Amino acid sequence: MGAVVTVxxxxxxxxxxxxxxxxxxxxxxxxxxxxxGPNGAGKTTTVECLQGLRRADSGTLRxxxxxxQTQGRELRGRVGSQLQESALxxxxxxxxxxxxxxxxxxxAADWRLLLEQWGLAGKRKASFASLSGGQRQRLFxxxxxxxxxxxxxxxxxxxxxDPAARRVAWELVEAIRSRGTTVVLVTHFxxxxxxxxxxxxxxxxxxxxxxxxxxxxxxxHAPQVLVRFTSGTDDLDFLYRVPxxxxxxxxxxxxxxxxxxxxxxxxxxxLVERGIVPSDLRAARASLxxxxxxxxxxxxxxxxx
Amino acid sequence: MTTLRKMVAVELxxxxxxxxxxxxALALPLITLFVLGGVFGNIPDAEFGGDxxxxxxxxxxxxxxxxxxxxxxxxxxxxxxRERGVLRRFRASWVPAIVxxxxxxxxxxxxxxxxxxxxxxxxxxxxDVNPPESALLLIPAFVLGALAFSAMGVMLGSLIPTARAAxxxxxLLWFVMLFLGGAxxxxxxxxxxxxxxxxxxxxTYVVRLxxxxxxxxGWGCADAGIVAxxxxxxxLLATRWFRWE
Numbered sequence: 001m002g003a004v005v006t007v008x009x010x011x012x013x014x015x016x017x018x019x020x021x022x023x024x025x026x027x028x029x030x031x032x033x034x035x036x037g038p039n040g041a042g043k044t045t046t047v048e049c050l051q052g053l054r055r056a057d058s059g060t061l062r063x064x065x066x067x068x069q070t071q072g073r074e075l076r077g078r079v080g081s082q083l084q085e086s087a088l089x090x091x092x093x094x095x096x097x098x099x100x101x102x103x104x105x106x107x108a109a110d111w112r113l114l115l116e117q118w119g120l121a122g123k124r125k126a127s128f129a130s131l132s133g134g135q136r137q138r139l140f141x142x143x144x145x146x147x148x149x150x151x152x153x154x155x156x157x158x159x160x161x162d163p164a165a166r167r168v169a170w171e172l173v174e175a176i177r178s179r180g181t182t183v184v185l186v187t188h189f190x191x192x193x194x195x196x197x198x199x200x201x202x203x204x205x206x207x208x209x210x211x212x213x214x215x216x217x218x219x220x221h222a223p224q225v226l227v228r229f230t231s232g233t234d235d236l237d238f239l240y241r242v243p244x245x246x247x248x249x250x251x252x253x254x255x256x257x258x259x260x261x262x263x264x265x266x267x268x269x270x271l272v273e274r275g276i277v278p279s280d281l282r283a284a285r286a287s288l289x290x291x292x293x294x295x296x297x298x299x300x301x302x303x304x305x
Numbered sequence: 306m307t308t309l310r311k312m313v314a315v316e317l318x319x320x321x322x323x324x325x326x327x328x329x330a331l332a333l334p335l336i337t338l339f340v341l342g343g344v345f346g347n348i349p350d351a352e353f354g355g356d357x358x359x360x361x362x363x364x365x366x367x368x369x370x371x372x373x374x375x376x377x378x379x380x381x382x383x384x385x386x387r388e389r390g391v392l393r394r395f396r397a398s399w400v401p402a403i404v405x406x407x408x409x410x411x412x413x414x415x416x417x418x419x420x421x422x423x424x425x426x427x428x429x430x431x432x433d434v435n436p437p438e439s440a441l442l443l444i445p446a447f448v449l450g451a452l453a454f455s456a457m458g459v460m461l462g463s464l465i466p467t468a469r470a471a472x473x474x475x476x477l478l479w480f481v482m483l484f485l486g487g488a489x490x491x492x493x494x495x496x497x498x499x500x501x502x503x504x505x506x507x508x509t510y511v512v513r514l515x516x517x518x519x520x521x522x523g524w525g526c527a528d529a530g531i532v533a534x535x536x537x538x539x540x541l542l543a544t545r546w547f548r549w550e
Contacts, residue, residue: 051397053549076399086394089315089386091322096315101398103307143398 003062004029004151004182005050010059012045019045021206023059027151032173032183034193034200036288038296042206043186044084047153050184051081064150077105080149082140084156090129094120094139097128098146105147114142117172133160138169145176152176155186170196190289204296214288221294222286227257227267229278238274242266308400312408320412326378330416334370334424337488338362342432352491356520360435363428364443364515365488368450370420372482372508374413375454376461377475383409383462384471387550396549406547410455417451442518449529450511453536457507460539463546487512507535 005027012020020042027033035043048054050063052072061067066074088097098111115121118138123131131139137160144152154173158166173196177183187193193200194214202210202217210217224246230253239248244261257267264283271278320326345358353361386392395405428434437443465471483489485499486508495503503509514528 053393053397072399081397083390083393083397086390086397088394089319089391091319092315096318100308100311100315101400103311104398104400106307140394143394147398 002029003027004064005033005184006060006062007046007050008060010046010049010061011057012042012049012054013057018206020049020056023201023203023206023208025201025208025211027182027184028199029182030177030180031198032177032185032196034197035184035186035203036188036190036193036200036292037203038188041203041296043203044155046203047081047155047184047186051079051153077108077147078150080144080147080152082137082144082152082154082157084159086140088128088139090127092128093125094128094131095124097139098142101143102146108146109148111142111146114145117175118142119168134162134165137161138165141169141172145181149181151182151184153184153186156188157185158187158189158192166192190287190292194288202292202295209295210291217291218286218288222290223260224258224286224290225260225263226284226286227259227264227281228284229255229271229281231255231271231276231278233274233276239267239270242270309404309407309411312400312404313411316408316412317415320416330370330373330378331420331423333373334366334420335427337369337483338366338424338427338432342428347432347434352493354520357435359428359432360520361491361516362488363425363432363434364437364519365512366424366428367421367447367515368486368508368512369483369488370424371417371447371450371454371511372486373479374417374451375458376478376482377472378416379409379413379455379458380461380465380471380475381468383459384465385468387462387548388467390550393550402547402549406459406543409459410452413455413458414448414451417447421447437519438521439518439523442524443515446514446518446524446529449532449536450514453507453511453532453539456536456540456543460543460546463543463548482506482508485509487516507532 003026007026008024010020010023011018023042023046025033035046037043045054049056050061050068052068052075055069061069063075064078068075094115095111098114102108102111115124118141120135120138120142123135128136128139137157141154141157144154157173158169161169170192173183173185185193185196197214199213200211200217201208210221212220232253236248236250236255239245239257242259242263243266244263245257245259245267247258249256257263268281271281341362342359345362347357347359349355349357392405429436461475462471465474481502485495485502486506487503488508492503510528510531514525514532517523517525517528
């Protein structure tokens with residue numbers, strides 16, 4: 001199927017501050033698409049424009065073939081969103097919120113099921129004010145899904161969740177997608193993006209600096225392999241003569257060799273040849289984190305807008 | 306329509322779960338009634354146009370209830386919802402503005418009605434107040450006043466950025482109206498600037514509109530016109546100024 005969300009040359013400024021300078025991307029139906037970037041990169045502004053919450057200065061936006069700026073009403077019920085910096089009345093109960101938001105779309109999902117799925121069944125009658133940060137996040141995600149949307153925007157969904165709750169949330173995002181819902185995920189957590197996203201764009205200073213599948217981006221921007229082992233041997237300069245090796249660093253007994261190509265095998269061979277047989281020799285691929293740091297590094301002292 | 310109904314139900318429950326607002330809406334007019342009822346009694350008096358003071362004040366306090374909702378409760382609630390991101394949350398789910406505002410207005414009307422009934426019951430039972438001459442005309446007067454003050458509440462809540470500021474400004478406005486709008490000192494004793502202010506505050510006309518049917522002076526067309534006019538003006542400004550965040 002075609003793209004369900006397209007953004008072309010989006011630009012949005014708040015007075016003199018340019019939040020989004022030039023952002024374009026397309027989200028295909030049924031994928032989990034990531035919008036990554038440091039704080040203040042323009043991610044949230046972009047999704048807010050896509051939800052019709054803000055008016056773009058220029059550019060073309062389409063969600064399910066509709067213009068969110070002028071056809072928000074038609075999009076209602078087909079798009080779900082979980083927003084940063086939003087809240088519910090303190091004394092509203094969890095079930096009341098789901099019931100209220102569910103009533104916006106006739107024939108919406110049974111919110112009782114959502115309560116179960118998002119681990120809120122025990123909190124059904126709890127007031128919003130009494131929920132922990134993680135429970136509030138889960139309630140917001142449940143509210144985003146209550147109208148059975150075709151596209152859902154999740155903005156910093158796992159912020160404030162503990163590691164166990166994050167993993168549960170990731171599984172649920174995959175579950176959302178497996179039901180056929182397209183997910184647009186805004187995040188600054190690289191492990192989350194690498195684990196979940198089919199494709200992603202990295203945004204910095206309001207511009208797209210990279211786009212592609214996580215593995216493509218790693219291969220392209222951080223192709224290094226890191227070989228690590230422990231050894232008491234002092235002289236390791238011979239490793240520089242191994243083809244592909246670019247750097248050898250050591251901290252105490254721990255050694256890290258960075259390089260490209262089949263460095264693990266070649267380093268292993270070179271070590272064995274010298275009678276060095278470390279029991280913990282292993283290789284690590286660069287992660288999205290290295291790509292992100294490489295592409296979004298800022299000159300020292302320059303703060304995010 | 307379902308959403309509006311559910312929103313009204315939720316807002317009503319939220320109101321009832323907030324003890325302070327309940328006390329403010331129900332008890333404050335009653336306290337004023339007890340204090341002034343104790344001071345003046347209900348012996349007919351020339352100062353009050355030959356009516357008993359409590360005959361004069363009871364419809365005025367109904368106006369006071371409407372004013373407390375319009376300038377204190379509703380603006381503070383609306384500004385607070387916006388400040389905390391509740392309106393943002395509603396908007397992201399495309400809850401129509403008309404549902405958000407409509408629910409506020411309906412809930413305000415319901416609270417005003419309950420508060421008004423309690424007030425009138427106390428006045429009739431405790432102070433031997435003469436019942437309204439025309440209860441039939443009292444109802445449209447009440448509804449018109451309530452709608453006009455609701456519009457004013459939405460306007461103020463849209464204009465004033467924070468709940469705190471709305472509360473402070475609202476209390477100030479409310480006291481000015483209490484003293485100068487015909488629910489405090491009898492209008493006859495106000496002189497000079499105070500008399501001019503008496504003619505400037507919206508509550509004056511709502512009070513007169515309510516007193517007409519109660520005291521047997523009939524429907525005040527001029528007063529109704531003035532209340533409707535500022536109600537519509539406030540409503541138009543409210544739609545202009547309404548902001549989600």
